[in-house]
Amino acid sequence: xxxxxxxxVSYLPERPNIARRLLIEPNSFAWxxxxxxxxxxxxxxxxxxxxxxxxxxSLANAAFALQMLEVICGVDSAPPQIVPGFEGDLQIEWHTLxxxxxxxxxxxxxVHAWRFDCEGGAEEELDLRNDFLVAAQWVNEVSExxxxxxxxxx
Amino acid sequence: xxxxxxxxxxxxxFRNPPLNEVVLGVQFSPVxxxxxxxxxxxxxxxxxEYPQVQEMPPLAPEFETFGLSxxxxxxxxxxxxxxxxxxFLTSTGDELIQFQHDRLLHNWRKVGxxxxxxxxxxxxxxxxxxxxxxxxxxxxxxxxxxLAITQCEVSYINHIDVDSSRVADWLRFASFxxxxxxxxxxxxxxxxxxxxxxxxxxxxxxATGMKSxxxxxxxxxxxxxxxxxxxxxxxxxxxxxxxxNVIVSRFAELTTDFAHEKWERIK
Amino acid sequence: xxxxxxxxxxNGEVVPHDHDGINVADGIIRRISPQHLIYDEKSGGMKIxxxxxxxxxxxxGGMSVDLQAQIEEAGLSATQYVTSPPWLGSVRFTAGSLRxxxxxVGFDPLADNPYHGEVWGLFTKSRQRRLKQLCIWFVPIPxxxx
Numbered sequence: 001x002x003x004x005x006x007x008x009v010s011y012l013p014e015r016p017n018i019a020r021r022l023l024i025e026p027n028s029f030a031w032x033x034x035x036x037x038x039x040x041x042x043x044x045x046x047x048x049x050x051x052x053x054x055x056x057x058s059l060a061n062a063a064f065a066l067q068m069l070e071v072i073c074g075v076d077s078a079p080p081q082i083v084p085g086f087e088g089d090l091q092i093e094w095h096t097l098x099x100x101x102x103x104x105x106x107x108x109x110x111v112h113a114w115r116f117d118c119e120g121g122a123e124e125e126l127d128l129r130n131d132f133l134v135a136a137q138w139v140n141e142v143s144e145x146x147x148x149x150x151x152x153x154x
Numbered sequence: 155x156x157x158x159x160x161x162x163x164x165x166x167x168f169r170n171p172p173l174n175e176v177v178l179g180v181q182f183s184p185v186x187x188x189x190x191x192x193x194x195x196x197x198x199x200x201x202x203e204y205p206q207v208q209e210m211p212p213l214a215p216e217f218e219t220f221g222l223s224x225x226x227x228x229x230x231x232x233x234x235x236x237x238x239x240x241x242f243l244t245s246t247g248d249e250l251i252q253f254q255h256d257r258l259l260h261n262w263r264k265v266g267x268x269x270x271x272x273x274x275x276x277x278x279x280x281x282x283x284x285x286x287x288x289x290x291x292x293x294x295x296x297x298x299x300x301l302a303i304t305q306c307e308v309s310y311i312n313h314i315d316v317d318s319s320r321v322a323d324w325l326r327f328a329s330f331x332x333x334x335x336x337x338x339x340x341x342x343x344x345x346x347x348x349x350x351x352x353x354x355x356x357x358x359x360x361a362t363g364m365k366s367x368x369x370x371x372x373x374x375x376x377x378x379x380x381x382x383x384x385x386x387x388x389x390x391x392x393x394x395x396x397x398x399n400v401i402v403s404r405f406a407e408l409t410t411d412f413a414h415e416k417w418e419r420i421k
Numbered sequence: 422x423x424x425x426x427x428x429x430x431x432n433g434e435v436v437p438h439d440h441d442g443i444n445v446a447d448g449i450i451r452r453i454s455p456q457h458l459i460y461d462e463k464s465g466g467m468k469i470x471x472x473x474x475x476x477x478x479x480x481x482g483g484m485s486v487d488l489q490a491q492i493e494e495a496g497l498s499a500t501q502y503v504t505s506p507p508w509l510g511s512v513r514f515t516a517g518s519l520r521x522x523x524x525x526v527g528f529d530p531l532a533d534n535p536y537h538g539e540v541w542g543l544f545t546k547s548r549q550r551r552l553k554q555l556c557i558w559f560v561p562i563p564x565x566x567x
Contacts, residue, residue, distance in 0.1 A: 042456075045456070049454060049456065049506075050452060050454045050456075050485075050509075051452035051454065051503070051505060051506065051509045052452065052485040052534075052537075053477070053485070058184070059215060060183060060184065060215045060256065060304070063214065063215035063216070063217065064215070064217045064219075064304075067216075067217045067218075067219045068217075068219050068221075070219065070223070071219045071220055071221030071222055071223060071224070072221050072222060073222075074222060074223070081459045081460065081470075083456060083457050083459060083470045083472045083473075084456055084457075084472070085472060085475060086475060086477050087477060087478045091470065091471070091472040093459055093470060095459060095460065095461035095462060095463065095468075096462045096463075097462045097463060100461075102471060102472075102546070104472070107183065107302075107304075108183070108215075108217055108304040108305070108381075109217075109304055109381045114546045118463070123546075123547075125545075125546060129381060130217065130218060130219050130220060130352075130380070130381050131219075131220045131221070131351055131352050132219060132220065132221035132222075133220065133221050133222065135221065136221040136222035140222075
């Protein structure tokens with residue numbers, strides 16, 4: 001845990017001379033490597049990458065998205081797909097045979113969640129802050145190997 | 155809720171606790187238009203009381219999130235164009251403000267012969283409130299709303315001089331059949347609001363250390379982190395106040411009666 | 422015929438409007454970046470993400486588009502004009518189809534894009550999916566469906 005205490009600090013390693021990067025440790029799940037690589041790509045997008053005037057994904061949103069994925073994705077979760085927004089925001093998506101989940105990270109603590117269930121045809125939308133238990137349930141349901149879900153987990 | 159300016163009655167209190175450092179902090183969305191070149195102007199806001207400055211590597215963005223499991227990833231930010239973290243220190247170095255483009259923290263710590271008294275939470279909170287207000291007023295020149303606070307934290311760092319006594323003499327949650335040469339452990343707990351929704355995370359870290367004079371020490375760090383109810387300063391201070399109350403209560407629960415006697419518990 | 426300048430607010434920003442110089446059948450082109458392609462197991466291929474149909478933020482924020490008629494009136498090839506940077510694809514609506522869904526289609530010339538327009542309205546998830554149904558490829562991205 002990175003500390004903000006003056007006496008107990010966790011100093012960063014020497015900074016390489018490259019564009020923005022996110023380093024994450026430890027990498028315990030398969031989806032993490034791909035998600036981190038993708039987020040690194042998105043924070044490095046050039047201004048106007050969309051042909052108009054879009055900005056790259058902001059570092060704060062990328063960091064928040066990663067912390068969000070940490071509490072949503074299990075070992076066997078379908079890997080998330082991540083696309084940039086136009087104002088530093090981003091969207092994380094799953095599109096499987098069982099359904100669709102889209103989480104639009106507008107800003108830290110400001111996420112619009114949407115899902116479509118192929119089986120029942122149900123659609124749902126929610127605004128979430130930092131409690132993603134519902135989103136974790138949705139992702140679990142569209143994943144190939146859903147786990148027995150502990151409703152009280154946090 | 156309005157943040158308390160006086161100590162709650164039922165909160166445990168000690169005449170001589172092993173408190174070594176206290177940190178109050180907020181993280182906010184980077185303000186549009188602000189650049190590191192302006193850091194000197196930010197220092198000017200605080201310079202009369204904080205005349206010294208040091209430069210440190212930046213802190214990565216941190217967010218407490220809740221869901222299926224506890225987040226385990228440590229995120230380090232490496233960027234070719236980072237805003238450094240600046241420490242603005244008092245002349246004695248016992249209090250400091252930590253500033254970067256998305257963070258403001260206020261630390262008190264023991265320095266030198268470690269006899270400098272703890273100013274108490276309420277006084278620290280008043281100072282932090284004032285500092286946040288100054289920063290907000292300054293940042294308003296760049297963008298409105300000036301400070302959109304996304305995370306808050308409060309940490310109490312204790313240095314427990316243990317001499318040759320056992321860990322279990324001091325900590326209720328750590329007991330060893332064969333006393334280790336050293337240890338490090340941590341645990342986390344979700345803090346829930348009245349509706350049962352997760353609102354913050356309590357962190358406890360304990361590790362052995364050695365202080366000057368070969369003094370065996372347990373460093374016990376208790377923190378509460380999370381998102382405030384709203385992005386404005388008052389909500390952040392409410393969070394920090396609630397966090398302090400949790401920390402002080404847990405400190406009393408996690409440490410032993412033997413320890414309380416040594417630290418002269420008065421409530 | 423060149424379009425009349427759009428209305429502006431006191432900050433000089435173009436205000437949302439429906440420009441009567443943009444005709445019903447006029448092509449309204451939306452550039453699509455490969456960054457917005459996602460894989461859908463249901464179709465077994467790449468598709469455009471709903472995120473490609475979001476507006477920009479701000480009080481007057483709309484969805485950026487290029488006005489095909491204005492590009493071609495200037496003697497330029499619309500397919501070449503909108504394929505910038507060169508790896509972009511694009512989709513096409515008609516102004517009429519957008520207006521039928523309740524959107525305003527307006528003119529918002531920029532220094533680096535004098536044929537720039539905006540689409541203002543609601544961009545909820547269901548409306549984004551509806552937009553995907555309304556458009557066709559203008560410059561397709563190989564291997565991707567809408």
